[in-house]
Amino acid sequence: MSEKFYSLLTNIGKAKIANSVGLGTKINFSIMKVGDGGGSYYDPTEDQTDLKNVVWQGNINHVEIDEENPNWINIEVMIPSTVGGFTIREYGAFDEEGNMLGICKCAETYKPVIADGSTKELLLNLVLAISNTSTVSLKVDPTIIFAKKSEVEQLRADINTQLSDMVYQIAGGSATAITLAIKGTLVNGYPITFIASANNGGAATTINGKKLYKPGTTTSPNLISGKAYTVWYKSTGDCFFIKASAEGDADVSHVLATKKFSNDNDTGLTGTMPNNGAVSSTLTNNNQEYTIPAGFHNGLGKIKAIITNLAAAVVKAGTTVGGIVGTFTADATAVAADIISGKTAYVNGNKITGNATIESLGGMNVATGTAISSTDRQTYTTISGSNSGGHYITVTGLAFMPSIIICYYGDTYIGNTVVYTNQSGIIKAFPISSGDTGNWFYTTASPTSITSTGFSIPIGNISTVSNKTYTWIALG
Known part of the structure; x- marks a missing residue:
């Protein structure tokens, strides 16, 4: 060939590709071998079945169809920095059965190791022209993952774009027609953060012309000026939902008026239940009940006081409260040892089971x-x-x-x-x-x-x- 450096399919590679087209099978590129050409340059041929002198081999890291030439296959391998001490003049791609399918003559490159005073990773790319690239597949070592610089740069750009949308920016526009600078592409679940610049009062609101709702509803959230919010885009419906940041099923009618709270649907909600202070009611009949109305937050304490007063009156003999006549006295002193074993009695409202014997009671055996x-x-x-x-x-x-x-x-x-x-x-x-x-x-x-x-x-x-x-x- 006239080219000084080139790559080509071997005869075995051509036969494998022909069979894969006819039989519908796949070709699996698996191993890349690297050689030094036996110490000098030579011109590889299609009938070769192996390199002249192999100095290293490793699993292929990446295979892709060339973007500009759809019949070209780019096969890549990364030689780690810990490997070296040899010169590279040839390398070839092998399938999982050990057949060399393609070979490359490359410019002489020395791969150093740390002992040489320098070290580097080396990316080798073998380009093969194949008429039917759909018949080619790759088996990759799952423990080795390398990315090309272009891929890393693109990933970095994508991450920076999304991170920029996650920085809290001051909302533009108006209270109900918010405008935000969105650098990324809106896809389902895409997050955006902002600081509200005005109160919307819960009125219908849009972000860049797309409606903004509470989570899982078609109701606009109540935005408060100066507060930070995170929203996410939903492609079906072409709208935004505010991110739920609290849990609970209480609504404004369950919380005292002027008090702030949050629930599953929104944050910064204001309660509407009236605060009527303490409740007072006199119970005059036995078993009478009183239901505390809404808004009387400390009414239960007042009812407890009534019950306490009733108990104090009952233990005082001769006192009548609500038709109940007191029968127990607070000065009773009997204990279990004063009552015959097995018998029970009530002392100051408490039931006592006796444990005394006749001997202990009368002093007689x-x-x-x-x-x-x-x-x-x-x-x-x-x-x-x-x-x-x-x-x-x-x-x-x-x-x-x-x-x-x-x-x-x-x-x-x-x-x-x-x-x-x-x-x-x-x-x-x-x-x-x-x-x-x-x-x-x-x-x-x-x-x-x-x-x-x-x-x-x-x-x-x-x-x-x-x-x-x-x-x-x-x-x-």
């Missing part, structure tokens, strides 16, 4: 239980003067020494009560059963025994009292 009668091993003197064995009951495990013992047989208190005193002055009292004849008043010969933990007492010498269940009560 009480114990109850049952015992089976047994045959006495001793003899004692009966009222008729004869000595014979009798029956007795024995109880142990008491926590005190009894002073009085009452014993009876069956479910009812039966017969005469026998009462006598032992040598210690302790009184024992118990009845006779229905089977006894009443002839057993016991003297000092009785086997009665009283201790600090129990007792043993006679119950008679008739056979009918034997092996019976006796109920006993001991007091101490």
Whole structure:
């Protein structure tokens, strides 16, 4: 070829493209190899299948159709700054199967590394003329993304344009026909910020001739001079909506007059609910209710005071309020320990459950239980003067020494009560059963025994009292 530096499709590249057109398959450019030509320039040929001497290879970073020549493919690779120490005279594009599809002879370029005292990134571009560019595709390494300077500059310009629209500019025009300098292209969602220069009073308002609404409505917002606002453009409807900057569903009728608030639809709203101050009402009947009207913001406090006064009157005996006569007194002193366990009472309006026992209430120890009668091993003197064995009951495990013992047989208190005193002055009292004849008043010969933990007492010498269940009560 006459050109000193050039690029061309290899025979394999031509065949691949021909097959892709006929079969409808894609060509995937994948790898770019870089070589030094074996130490000198040479003229690449179409029948080559690889570079003369490869010094580096990497994934292709970018592929695009040339804007001015639609049959040209621009294939780019970026050599990182950390790679180098070699001279570049050739480079070629390979597909994912390892076939070299295009090759370039380039001007000799040295790629330095930091050890050389200089370093740089190097962008290589391989241009191939392909008749059907729609059959070409690219597989890019997702971990490597490079942008050309022109792309970076365009991106910077786009960002600066949009940022300029986000700077709060002073609104021009009038209060209801606002004019703003919009540098970007209005697309759906495009934001613009400004400072209102006049109050619009909530009247219908436009920005650059396009209507301005509250969020999701067709109502104009209330703009206040000197306040900053952000609006966004909606392409369907060709209008602007003010950005919602607060949350809430209260409207002006729910907020006291002259008070400012914001909700889902707007900011800087002014309440209209009248402020009527405190409410006063006297409740004269039991269970009477009073509804606080709108605008009485501290009426609940007044009602609480009425209830407090009523409670104070009720606890004072003899006082009548609204037909209720006071029955509780404020000087009651009973506590749970003053009330029998399991019983309840009200003291100063409070319900109390007792936990006291009979012993704790009266200062007397009480114990109850049952015992089976047994045959006495001793003899004692009966009222008729004869000595014979009798029956007795024995109880142990008491926590005190009894002073009085009452014993009876069956479910009812039966017969005469026998009462006598032992040598210690302790009184024992118990009845006779229905089977006894009443002839057993016991003297000092009785086997009665009283201790600090129990007792043993006679119950008679008739056979009918034997092996019976006796109920006993001991007091101490």
